[in-house]
Amino acid sequence: MTEPSFLSTHDPAPYHVWPARQRSPFLLVSDHAGRQVPQRLGDMGLSDEQWERHIAYDIGIREVGYGLRDRLGCALIEQVYSRLVIDCNRAAGHATSIPAISDETLIPANNSLSAHEREAREEAILHAYHDQIDRLLDQQGEEETVFVSLHSFTPHMKGPEAEQRPWHVGLLHDHDPKSAQIMRQLLEEEGGLCVGDNQPYVLNPLNEYTVPHHGATRQLPALEIEIRQDQIAHKEGQEQWIERLARLLPRFWDRRKGQST
Ligand SMILES: [Zn+2]
Structure with missing residues (x-):
């Protein structure tokens, strides 16, 4: 008898692709x-309040x-499942891939998982998502x-160790510092923004997965x-950032293209 798959027919697909509307x-x-x-996994042992927090x-x-x-008419791929089920910006097997604790909160459903249970989440969510990103990049030809x-x-x-983080926005980079530098300059030209350079995190292949795995491997310009x-918890701030990034990203690319990574 075959084992039932990790995701049931009632569960959503692990990713959602909004296709490009134009080149x-x-x-x-x-x-x-x-x-x-x-x-x-039910509520994973967490209260409604915990599900509202950044850990989820x-x-x-x-x-x-x-x-x-x-605004840009480009493709977007979203991960649909919570980072507490499996963090799709971590390599399989990473210490924080399926966190048993996150920002001081215990995650009961992630405690003492067997290798088999980990692999089931990796297969159904992590690999499915990254395989789809690969297909989207392949389609770009x-x-x-x-x-x-x-x-x-x-x-x-x-x-x-808690302290208020001063940056309104941070640009993380590893294989492509030029892109981060150009975008940082554009954001600083907006006035009034504190822009982090590899803040609040440093990007590298040990602590992140998506950009190193796709952007660096293919030597793509990446941000x-x-x-x-x-800044973006409410509609007004979201609209400000959508407008700002939709305006700056094409300008960024004008400055960036032609330069090698
Ligand atoms: Zn994130």
């Missing part, structure tokens, strides 16, 4: 857009990604492609944009 160099990728949970998803980024895709990874970060973590969550 565009941009591919938008949103690893932490969703907070769905497969039926078999990147607050505001789904709306920003969707609006940006609408010889067309110029800019890989744009969208995230949001909490203004402050809990615990004794990883992290917006502070209080």
